[in-house]
Amino acid sequence: MKPVIQAIEVTKVYRNNIKALNAVTIEVKRGEIFALLGVNGAGKTTLMKILLSLIRPTSGDVYIFGAPVSEGRWKGRIGYLPELFRAPENWRIVEVVEFLGRLSGLRGAELKQRVKFVLEAVDLYEERKRIVKTLSKGMMLRLGLAQALIHKPEILFLDEPTEGLDPVGRVKIRRLLLELKNEGVTIFLNSHLLSEVEILADRIGILHEGRLVISGTLAEVMPNNEKYRVELSVPPEKVEGLRTSLSAFNLSQDGLNFIIVVEGINALSEVLMIAKNFSVEIKSVAPLRNTLEDVFISYIKGAE
């Protein structure tokens, strides 16, 4: 399947000679949620703006829906939520969404229906007459999301879509994004909220100082390190003997509980065999996975 978003060797050098992006290549397939991670200033927003044609790359090519971005085949088919979305202060919520709906070609009953739908989807319908300047940060963000969805886009570009939201709001937005994904909408999001990304994204890319450090599915980016945590409940008379038998392993003791961290399936088998021989209770065996945060930090450090 052809990717719907494709950036090939995209480089952006600003006039002050700052290289914001350095030969970045990414591909996003239809219906995927792709998350671009990176610390502030990594180049995430610059890349998103290049994909949206808001700024031009110094070199490299961008294709949206398989055509060069300059051809404009994307027109009316993408939605965009900028970072720190703002709207004219004196407009009402419904006015902002209606205005952008009209600009995207919606009229009459269809427009009204879509406005109602998107405002309900972000829990703003009851507040639709409120003036923009009275909105909280979270409401403003939900308004931003509503306007991005007004014309049923096929691709959604979201720059920090859950930044500043409370946990309840975050869960709602997450559910909405997953619903959109199920409807076949492709979502490209910039974020540094790694826990969100871990739940939402099919594929991620890590951008650091303008370079794409790694890109792939979560499984590819977060390889299983084959570490296991074994917890044993040991009767007092067996503590000394078992400790001696497990001395070759990474063992920590919490009263009568032994916690052993082993690397590799063979070591795990060996520990379980020793536990069986001593007839002690195995309370739990669990694989130890790296969190996305661990992976992110290790890639960033590796890149430096």
Added chain:
Amino acid sequence: MWQIFVKYFFKHFKSQIILICLIAEVVIITLFIFGVKLEFIGENLVGIGVFSEKMRYDMSFIKTFIDTVTSILFMIFIFLYIVGGSEFPSNLMNDPLLGVILALGVTRRKIYISRFLGLYLAYILNALVFSLLIFLIIFFKGNFKVLNLAPLYIFLSFSLTFSVVELFISLIGILTKNSLVSSVFGILIYFFLLPLLFAHKDTNLLISIFYYIIPSAYAVKDEFMNLIYGGDFSLFDFVIPLFGSVVYFTIGMEIFNRKEI
């Protein structure tokens, strides 16, 4: 494009500057209807009475009066246009919805044209209504015989001056990226440099060229004042500012078209 034009037209139309202008116009029209008596011989205005017969003025006084008032009004309007024009680029570039609108596929040229027209027509619409009302009042007071086009000339002068000043200052604003700098620059040019150039435009070729490169609002105003008094019409003085408007508009639009958002 139409949606953007309508939105920004009403935004400007509801602005304080336009509101002040509307109040002033209502006062002038009320005064004109109830406080001014016009005397005609045939279709020619020969005298004006204000409030009572005791305050009657002959035409030489009226001419001086209209000249002075028009010059003061022009100064005030030019000042307002400079302020308005200098804010146009920064309002355009800092529009919180600009990125979102562009992502919808609306071109930058369309945004520039519709937003400028929104601003421009909001400013000149009330001037048009005002001029038409004055024209009709003169028509009624002249017993339906007098078709005095002076108010309409003033309207044309107003709209042309507005476009010239607004576009020139907007262009400076886009280039300097600073509304304050473009305001100061505009005030220096229109209130200090242009009057100097105007006085010496026929004595030095360089000054002459410079004078015509920067469209002169004063020249437009003088041209139309001339028309009001039945003088000769110089197409050149009319076309140069119009040409300047088109050039500045095009340059401003193309710079905006290349700006990174």
